[in-house]
Amino acid sequence: MPREPRHLKVTQDQYFKAALSQLAAQGAEGLTISWLCRALGVTSGSFYHYFGGWAGFVEALLTHWEAEQTQRIVELARAAADPEQRLDVLRQQATDLPHDAEAAIRAWGRGEERVSQTQQRVDARRHAALLAIVSDLGVRPEDAERLATTGMALLVGMQQLQRPVDIDMLGAVFDELGRTIRDYAGRAASSRS
Template structure:
């Protein structure tokens, strides 16, 4: 047995389990076994499975949305921000995210978190695109396209390969950058 694990160790193990076995196998015993700890460690941190789910969803939102938004907004250059957002989106654990989306169909708490993540990602992508394309409406439309591509790819493919992601999102980036060029020309 391991002597010490952190909350983040549990969350990262949960992401791996979701990616490989789905939400149906996300259970206390499976998590503890994967980390080589006793269930007492789990209960010491979270109190219950529901407590774990609450904290896990916060971790997921922060690590896979809020962190990406902060990083993507760091560059001043709008074109660089678009490229960085694409690169960061490519690093999202797509298989785990597909499992979370599936889990959301049966767990209201997960569905609420999924809805927040989707809306936050849409707003963030729109904010990245707007300075580059100029129009709020066009930025919103492109952001909707980007989120739809991401969710669609995650639901369609398992595993999502880097080649498939790059194929779609290099094209999406090109469309966005064409809008930037069109704006600069006019």
């Protein structure tokens, strides 16, 4: 198989995309500088130019993952007009996550503190986003907290149970959670009237 020319310029995003793909396929053990450079057809100089070294790359990858798979999703959900729409947007975005890569990031975090810290921050932000939506639907605070925690448990649980994640099943599980949340919201509205 012919190699890409060495002068080919790659972007940081191409490094991140390749890294997430490799994490999904081989886990953190398969993600190395040499693998990335071979996969992208570049020399290690390109890697060091962008990231300075492995620690810089890991930090940049985690920042990218957090921004793209959490911050962007939360912002999309917040842009919707009402809590019902925000719940639907969040459900769709959560279904579309790179689940196999995320499962690998969780496994990686068990042995790497900076990965663990980012993964915990991502989980906390996702939980807070769901909690805000459920609360905005009028669900009582103690119920909203439990429902948001259930949503996170479903996401993480499906990522751990299946490889690859069955997207149809995940969607069905999220739909069931959505019905449960809406049922709680309906009961809360009835009790206020």
